Amino acid sequence: MERDSKLKTFVENIKFPLLAILLSFLIGALFIIWTGNNPLVAYGALLSGSLGGLDRFGQTLLKTTPLIFTGLAVSFAFRCGLFNIGAEGQYVIGALTTVAAGYIFNSIFGDLPRFIFIPLVMLAGALGGALWAAIAGFLKSKLGVHEVITTIMLNYTSIHVSNFFVRTALNPSTLEGTTQKAYTVLLPESARLTQLKEIIPWFGYSSVHTGIFIAIICAIIAYFILFKTTLGYEIRSVGQNSHAAEYGGISVSKNLVLAMIISGMFAGLAGATQVAGLNYKVDMAPISPGYGFTGIAVALVGKNHPLGVLASALLFGILSNGARRMQIEGIPKEVVGIIQGIIIIFIAGERIIKFVSEIRERRNRKCNVEGVN
Incomplete structure (x- = not known):
């Protein structure tokens, strides 16, 4: 009985995202036909470019x-009612904190063993993201400042903070007395993740590097923490109804801050793994890379569930990597x-429909109560 209930819940959770993906590909096919191309060739190129080998x-x-x-960062915060x-x-x-930690630890202790150095820089990246997210969590819990406003402002602030250190201390x-570069010092080799x-x-x-395994482990950890x-x-509980949670003895303020800290740790690890596994430095740039904004879409499609985020992120990875092959075939x-x-x-339409139906149900219940009275 319990297994049937879980299966039913699972089907309900994935039903709409799968339908949304199918319809989006069908509508995408219409745009491809409109450009004078064959959808089968286009989608064949998409799959070949992302999964063909x-x-x-x-x-x-x-x-x-x-x-x-x-995606985990956005979904974890959303579970607490935070956007x-x-x-x-x-x-x-x-x-930034990953590169800084790599340089500082290397300067103090020299060339540390990989099994010590890599966890240290990963932890530094996670703590950097956590502290940055904690600002928004604290302002929300103590002063009631909406997290959407503070996090948007902090996005722009982070770019300028990063560029400042790229130009100066890092x-x-x-550090080496060379010509000024548009990037930081390189992360020491013993602090870099292994490429597969x-x-x-x-x-x-x-x-691709071992950061993919760290990401999967983090998704499992997020699932374990939440459920x-x-x-x-x-x-x-706070995310579902903060007033009821507080009435039940749960500290809303504490959980808002903790949720943002854990959320920030996941986002910070995204930066840490990119630096330690691929870039080995932080570049000075006028804009950010966009992973955080795409993470919002990943969380939405994954229904804010850690395991759903894994599947959703893979879908967006396939689309992103396959786009280049499509372009070679002449598809925009x-x-x-x-x-x-x-x-x-x-x-988003699914959420709007649910929201409207909930409002109607409340009105109907209210009308029924007033009719009885």
């Missing part, structure tokens, strides 16, 4: 990795953006 699949996983982290739009800024700060010209092609040569040109611990129960790369946008519209 271990090297291409590796590149898909590479693009999926940061999206898992930022964390600041995963982008937390990603940037996480990347610039090679400052070094272990499995079949990954070919792919730059198997007292903290997770409290966070979900904007088609992928259209598909992603339509998926989000359908997912």
Whole structure:
């Protein structure tokens, strides 16, 4: 009986996202036909470019990795009733603190063993994102400042903070006396994640690294925290009804801050794994890379469930990596953006329908009560 109930809940949760994905691909096919191309050729190129071989699949996983982290960041906060739009800024700060920690630890202790150095820089990235997110959590819990406003503002602030350190304290010209660069010092080699092609040569040109395994482990940890611990129960209770949770003895203020801190840790780890596994430095840039904003879409499609985020991030990774192959076949790369946008519209439409139906039910109950009286 319990198994049937869980199966029914699972089907209900995935039914609408799958329908949204199917419809978005059908509508995308109409746009492809409109451009004078064959949808079968386009989608064949999409699958071939993202899944056609271990090297291409590796590149898909590479693009999926940061999206898992930022999707987890958004979904975890949302479970507490918080809309964390600041995963982008937390990603940037996480990347910056990873490089800073690598340089500081290397300067003090020299070339540390990988099994010590890598966890240290990962922890630094996670703490950087957590501290940045904690600002919004504190302002929300203590002063009632809406997290959407603060996280958007902190996104822009993070870029300027990062660029400041890239130009000054972490610039090679400052530390090594060389010509000023538009990037930070490089992360020491013993602090870098292993690329899978070094272990499995079949990954070919792919730059996918062990950060993908860290991301999967984090999704499992997020699931365990939310659904198997007292903290997770409290966070979900606050997200469902903060007044009822407070009446039941749950500290709303504490859980708001904790949810944002954990959310920021996931986003910070996205920056940490990108630096330690791929870039090895932080570049000075006028804009952020966009992983945090895509993470919002990943969380929505994944129904704010950690395991759903894994599947959703893979979908967006496939679309992102396959877009280049589609472009080679003469298909406009904007088609992928259209598909992603339509998926989000359908997912948002489901929430709007539920919201409207809940309002109607409340009105009907109110009318029934007034009719009885």
